[in-house]
Amino acid sequence: MTDPVIAVVMLGLFIFMVMLGFPIAFTLIAMGLGFGYYAYYDELRMQTIFDNRIFDLFVQNTFSVMSNDVLVAVPLFLFMGYVVERANIVNRLFFSIQLAARNLPGSMAVAALFTCAIFATASGIIGAVVTLMGMLAFPAMLKAGYDEKYASGVICAGGCLGILIPPSIMLIVYAAIAQLSPLRLYAAALFPGILLAGLYMIYVVGRAALNPALAPKPKEEDIPPLPKILWDLLTSFVPLAVLIMSVLGAILTGLATPAEAAGVGAFGGLVLATVYRSLSWERLKQAVYLTAKTSSMVCWLFVGSWTFASVFSYLGGHDLIRNWVLSMELSSVGFLILAQSIIFLLGWPLEWTEIIIIFVPIFLPMLETFNVDPLFFGILVALNLQTSFLTPPMAMAAYYLKGVAPPHIKLMDIFAGIMPYLAIIIFSMVMLYNFPGIALWLPVYFFG
Numbered sequence: 001m002t003d004p005v006i007a008v009v010m011l012g013l014f015i016f017m018v019m020l021g022f023p024i025a026f027t028l029i030a031m032g033l034g035f036g037y038y039a040y041y042d043e044l045r046m047q048t049i050f051d052n053r054i055f056d057l058f059v060q061n062t063f064s065v066m067s068n069d070v071l072v073a074v075p076l077f078l079f080m081g082y083v084v085e086r087a088n089i090v091n092r093l094f095f096s097i098q099l100a101a102r103n104l105p106g107s108m109a110v111a112a113l114f115t116c117a118i119f120a121t122a123s124g125i126i127g128a129v130v131t132l133m134g135m136l137a138f139p140a141m142l143k144a145g146y147d148e149k150y151a152s153g154v155i156c157a158g159g160c161l162g163i164l165i166p167p168s169i170m171l172i173v174y175a176a177i178a179q180l181s182p183l184r185l186y187a188a189a190l191f192p193g194i195l196l197a198g199l200y201m202i203y204v205v206g207r208a209a210l211n212p213a214l215a216p217k218p219k220e221e222d223i224p225p226l227p228k229i230l231w232d233l234l235t236s237f238v239p240l241a242v243l244i245m246s247v248l249g250a251i252l253t254g255l256a257t258p259a260e261a262a263g264v265g266a267f268g269g270l271v272l273a274t275v276y277r278s279l280s281w282e283r284l285k286q287a288v289y290l291t292a293k294t295s296s297m298v299c300w301l302f303v304g305s306w307t308f309a310s311v312f313s314y315l316g317g318h319d320l321i322r323n324w325v326l327s328m329e330l331s332s333v334g335f336l337i338l339a340q341s342i343i344f345l346l347g348w349p350l351e352w353t354e355i356i357i358i359f360v361p362i363f364l365p366m367l368e369t370f371n372v373d374p375l376f377f378g379i380l381v382a383l384n385l386q387t388s389f390l391t392p393p394m395a396m397a398a399y400y401l402k403g404v405a406p407p408h409i410k411l412m413d414i415f416a417g418i419m420p421y422l423a424i425i426i427f428s429m430v431m432l433y434n435f436p437g438i439a440l441w442l443p444v445y446f447f448g
Contacts, residue, residue: 025300028358029300029304032058061302069257070176074172075295086286089272093119095232098218099218105208106208115137116161118241120160120162120165126400130155130400133159138155144216146216150208152398158200167261174382177356185379190248195428196424247261247265254446336380339363343355346388375440
């Protein structure tokens, strides 16, 4: 076999191993070291079994990840999210917004989506948002008589907004891989994130208005006096909104780097938890542990992916795929449709981490050839990657919800509730194709 064919075998074997359930980061490292040993084998240099340049490459990649300034923001944003999650702010926010929106059709679904968007913005942790809202909002919606499919779709789709809405961990990872400014990427993602959340809201309200049986209105005797509603809204929404706007505002106006703003956000999360009297040693210890666990996973993913990608490129895999795409003689739009279609299909068996770290770098060198802005491409990818959590049979958001849902809730019903939101995501991507200013206007306005 030629080296490019071996590169393709390497890629196919990686996908096969991941689908069998092997850990992604260590599968990447094992594949990179194994195939790299063959790729960099030099008989003249070999004195011992370890005299191979692949080990030097692995050490260099590990050091590069450890010294990457962009990735400093990852643990800080994660810590902020885990502290907010354990501060009992989210449950107050959900119930206060639900009462404030009581006159809207599907008021609890609207409140769940709004809370998901706010919490996703504060944390960027998909599993945490879906799980927490699955324990908090989902039982409340079922108790109020909401349709199971309707309610499950709201929780799963709303929980995935953290991929797109800043400060998204995925956007930081893409910025590091594409060597883009995280500030510009956050600015570009803001309006598409609001657009997608708004379209979700329109669907939820419209569906409940057309079929009121899906989402019964709350009973009048269950609604507290207006002053209490306003007080609950003031004490739950305003502090969290101020924290989020302070972090994003500092980033977008250039007052702070993402890492500096993340540090302020982490401190702000601790202050909020203290004010709400929910900060305990046990909760703080859990937040630190989960932050360290998730951060180490992201860093090992980077080490493994950079090693894997280096070997894959050295064997000629990138050139093989590039030549195949160029042979089609596609236009810029044709290339974007092909790339996004492949990423959409990869969302069925794989999660966003594998896609963004392994497959997106294959397309990045081709962007200049097809005159595609890498900033615009990144936002399209972020929109598209919503589907990696919502597309059966993997649909990790559905499994997160199933894990905390009552036993009678069937996985197929959750899948059925998700499907309309997949159509909304595709519609959002079509809008972004036709109106790229949705993503590109704000970065130009702030940064020129």
